[in-house]
Amino acid sequence: MTVQQQADLGQQALRAFERDLPRLWAERPGQWVAYQGERLLGFAAQQHELYHDCFQKGLSRGDFVVFCIEPLEIEICIGPQFVD
Amino acid sequence: MHRSTVRRLIRQSCGCANMPLFIDRLPFHCWTDSTRTPASSQWTIVLPVVLTEPTLLNPPPVVSARDWALDTGNRGEAFAWRHHIIQAGLDPDQDRMPLPLIVRTVAGRLTVPVRYAHLWLVSNVPALRSTPYRMVLHRGLPFHDVPTRPDPQFQRPIVGIRALRAAPLKVQIDFASDTISVWTPDRDLS
Numbered sequence: 479m480t481v482q483q484q485a486d487l488g489q490q491a492l493r494a495f496e497r498d499l500p501r502l503w504a505e506r507p508g509q510w511v512a513y514q515g516e517r518l519l520g521f522a523a524q525q526h527e528l529y530h531d532c533f534q535k536g537l538s539r540g541d542f543v544v545f546c547i548e549p550l551e552i553e554i555c556i557g558p559q560f561v562d
Numbered sequence: 563m564h565r566s567t568v569r570r571l572i573r574q575s576c577g578c579a580n581m582p583l584f585i586d587r588l589p590f591h592c593w594t595d596s597t598r599t600p601a602s603s604q605w606t607i608v609l610p611v612v613l614t615e616p617t618l619l620n621p622p623p624v625v626s627a628r629d630w631a632l633d634t635g636n637r638g639e640a641f642a643w644r645h646h647i648i649q650a651g652l653d654p655d656q657d658r659m660p661l662p663l664i665v666r667t668v669a670g671r672l673t674v675p676v677r678y679a680h681l682w683l684v685s686n687v688p689a690l691r692s693t694p695y696r697m698v699l700h701r702g703l704p705f706h707d708v709p710t711r712p713d714p715q716f717q718r719p720i721v722g723i724r725a726l727r728a729a730p731l732k733v734q735i736d737f738a739s740d741t742i743s744v745w746t747p748d749r750d751l752s
Contacts, residue, residue, distance in 0.1 A: 485660075488658075524698075525616055525680075526616060526617055526618060530619065539656075543659075546701070548700060552662075554641075555665075555666045556637075557667055
């Protein structure tokens with residue numbers, strides 16, 4: 479798989495996760511979920527367990543993406559903030 | 563002595579029923595800022611940490627532990643420079659999360675990549691030193707993706723407040739003795 483194909487698969491997984499997040503957050507908060515593109519592969523309580531579940535299905539690290547089931551944050555703050 | 567016995571003794575000595583002492587009065591890192599005239603003493607609260615791939619099932623060797631700055635003003639989980647990832651033996655261009663992160667500081671905003679990784683806290687208690695404590699980064703490790711080598715004092719990798727809460731650690735910062743102590747949730751590491 480090329481780097482571009484992996485990136486595309488990652489973006490598909492992200493969109494699928496964003497789509498499913500409200501339901502997953504209600505049903506399985508704090509668990510981990512894996513996607514291969516748009517396909518949901520499975521859940522686990524621990525991130526490293528989920529990786530190995532996926533490896534046992536014959537997948538390689540670049541074939542899938544894992545997310546923690548919690549609200550997505552796209553911004554963090556380091557240090558004090560000045561408020562206008 | 564069996565490790566579980568050691569942990570029980572440590573629990574008893576600190577009076578923490580479910581939180582064994584993991585880092586015992588580790589001194590702050592004291593250094594000299596020579597960019598000032600005259601040079602001035604500075605202190606950084608550091609924790610010994612091993613950065614690894616997130617796939618490890620067992621604790622890593624602790625020989626590669628580095629000092630990460632404890633920063634409760636960092637509202638994220640952690641932050642590093644590209645160099646720190648390479649230094650840990652990881653490829654910063656592999657295993658990136660599909661979503662970059664915007665880092666907001668007093669100096670402005672910066673969009674940075676995020677790599678999947680775990681942190682492992684290393685104990686200074688001799689009986690626990692070989693069994694570091696996993697700190698899962700739920701949102702991965704955002705990093706400043708520049709080729710330059712970060713300043714070893716001013717640009718340390720950072721452990722932020724979310725990682726401490728998620729771990730969840732008990733931390734005592736003692737400014738009377740310039741030391742930090744850390745208790746971890748009781749887990750059978752034997």
